Amino acid sequence: MTPALELKGLRKSFGKAEIIRGIDLSIGKAERHAVIGPNGAGKSTLFNLITARFPPTEGTVKLHGQDLTGMQPFQINRLGLSRSFQITNIFPKMTVFENVRCALLWSQGYKYSFWHMVNRKRDLTEGAEAILEQINLTERRNLPAGVLSYAEQRALEIGITIAGGADVVMLDEPTAGMSNSETDYITDLILKVTEGKTLIMVEHDMGVVFGLADRISVLVYGEIIATGKPEDVRADPRVQEAYLGAALEAEH
Amino acid sequence: MDLILVNLIDGLVTGLLLFMLSAGLTLIFSMMGVLNFAHASFYMLGAYFAYQISLALGFWMGLLIAPLIVGVMGAGVERYGLRRVHQYGHVPELIFTFGLALLIEELVQFIWGKNQMAYSVPDVLNFTAFAISGNSIPAYKIFMIFISIAIFIGLLYVLTKTRVGMIIQAALSYPRTVEALGHNVPLIFMGVFGVGTALAGVAGVIAGPVLGTFPGMAFVLGSIVFVTIVIGGLGSLWGALVASLLIGWITTFAKSYNIAMSDILNGIGIVTPTDLEDNIFRDLWTVTSPQIADILPYILMVLILIFRPYGLFGKRAA
């Protein structure tokens, strides 16, 4: 069976600094995979490489066996990969409802249509309402997204990310900067909406990671030093040493 | 050969003049990310102020005082206009400077009327410096070249060798960091804007007597200056220099050598149609280089933007 996402020999340098130094990783279908690591390990860079925000210096990324080299973000999205951003990235001036509806347009086959009226389309309205229901924002439907609370905006972003029905979902620090109760709320939400999908997430909060992930990869200085089930990774002395060591180092 | 030399000098004058405008414009752009549409209007104000001052105090005082007034006005525009509009985003900023350009033109017409001013070359410089096989080179042109080069060297010195220059260069790339280091970035912005517009003012003072001091002078030069910094690469000072000289020489040579399109087309083996009068391409066949000299920069810009969207020396895709 082809893995949902496969990275081979991925490298990225900015000038002389090599941030990602050869990553091989294979993530199976319907797997929830978390990438953890200390600050500056290159997690976000890795995300941006996979989603073609930056071109890799070397190596390939394959989605369902298809090479993504040279593709634009929108093309990758159409192949079924969707992502959220570390910094909330929504359409702040549109209403919550419309944010979600925009996310549905392509996947529902409307493409660059200028002959359909979006608000006459039952499938769009119902689809968007179903997503709003899932992310518990039905009440906020007609508010401009920019006035939502931070946690609500993050929830909305997750909603936008999954709305297109992509089967590979990438979340970049979905709970960053949240209180405990907000974190629990978002964690439950992620569990609910990624049912049956491949999830790849970067996360700092260990509670979230161990509660969500089927497998975990530990990224330190641009290399993956361990991949495996949460309990195995946790038990791995190498990981403990390297990760905690690096984490301590990073804190000093 | 001699004609080439004359053209080289003429093109240099035009190019350096363009550079005095484009240098300030590009500095302002790379620092604040705003393309000052009214930049050439400050050039016009320089010419008008210098004219007014020269009536009372003579040309040299005009050269000294007018750019200062223009610079102060520029700083005022930044402080009380642009900074306010900045919060609305880039597009309103651009619209604001566009509106300002319109307003300054109207203002100039309001004060000085629609006619060309009798602002002329000072008597001291009104002689022939030398002649190249019958083509006399006026001393004033040499003077313009010297002034421009002196300003360029001064600018380079300030930017690369002084502390202020270092701060400005740093603020160009990392305004937030520089602000965090305790420098007053808004003040630097205002200063750069003032100096940039003052440079445009200098250009106006010395160009006014030769190119004419009239209300349309800003728009005549304005769009060419934009073209220049787009070709050179937005935000690149060297790009601005190269593009200015390039445009100066291209337009000068195109005007001076009468090359007909029909000759070129014949040269590459296309025969002139016999029924030229009725041919839909008749205008293409009869085009000559002096006719299109003024639009060559635009053509160049479009080509550059298609094939190298960030310009000749541009580093980032703006």
Added chain:
Amino acid sequence: MSQIEQAKNEPKGARPKEQITTDPSDAAQRMRAGSMIIPVTPWVIAAVLLVLMPFIFTDNSAITIMNQMSITIIFALAYNMLLGQGGMLSFGHAVYAGVGGFFCMHVMNWSDFFAGLPLPLLPLFGGLAGMSLALVVGSFSTRSAGTVFAMISLGIGELIAACSVIIVAFFGGEEGVSGNRTYAQPFFGVEFLQQIDVYYLIAFWLILSALLMYLFSRTPVGRMANAVRDNPERAEFLGYSARWVRYYSFVASGFFAGIAGGLFAINYEILTEENLNTASSGVILLVTFLGGVGFFFGPIIGAIAFTLLQTVLSLQTELWAFYAGVLFVATVMFFPGGLAGLLMMHVPVFRLGKARLLIIPYLKTLLPAAIGLLGLAGLVELVFHYRHAATGDNEMTVFWTTFDSHNILPWVVLIAIAGIGLGIAKKTAPSLLEAWNEATTPDGGTR
């Protein structure tokens, strides 16, 4: 002035940076986004008004103004497809209208074909010509929005305007191209000899194009144009190429600009370089921004206000372009939402049923302010006359009063009017602010 505006903004809290697209908490914005129904009533009212207008304003000069207004409305709406909806600032949009118009002139002069073509169909050719040009230019100019797009639009605009004296075959050189609309095939017996016939032709196209442009904004590509304007990166991760979305908006805008150009050709029967140059492009930017780019109807208000201002002021004073410039810069600085933004600010007030609270404070502040500004304008006129009038010609007329501009009295009077008017306005501004706060706060609600 600025104080008042700040005061008006204040109740809604700090406004987001991207003010240009107006305040999202405005009710109309929500309405535009969410509801299932496309409101029909405004369209019916507009259509009825357009039909009735010539019966109210019967003389020919009024109809001429209305024709000009309608054409400007179409052009401004087309322009706002770029600026307001797509976030693309064009400094050379006149060329799309111009090329559309020139093409229509050539169709008019192509007598064999034109004799078989009913005149009302002619603008379609203009639209297609404008669209064709946009198809070509857009292919490289829409790669990015922002400054680069603006610069390319300026360059292309200048290039084509300059070409008009070189490519004489199409642009007719200095004298332009003229034609005669009455050579078309009569349309149900109408030969469009009279201004009024042309009025209804233009009115028909106005309603049709405005409706189409409105509907365009509700289609998937129209909605994504807004999304790309606000956040191109996010839009890309929703499967849409920002570039193509911009391209489609650009082409559609070129089409409707071309329609406006075609109507211009029908109305004036001549096109010249003036229809292409940067000044025309600047005017349409001014009109659109003045009206307000954040709302669909903004450009309509802008076109009406600007045309009226232009015709009324240009009859009264030589300085009308100066006033227009001042107005424009003031709009950008203090009312970036334009007239439409100012109007829509009042929707919550009406919703709360507190509009009457504002009437008196408005009168107290805005009336003196207006009088003061008129006094200021009078001073400007006085200075202008003093400086530029021929020697000996000391007599001038301001506000239907004739006096000697070299006499001290009118100066004193005008300075007094300006000073007192603006002084009162400044003094009453705080109470206006207070009234505004009161009017925008729901009863019993604490803010």
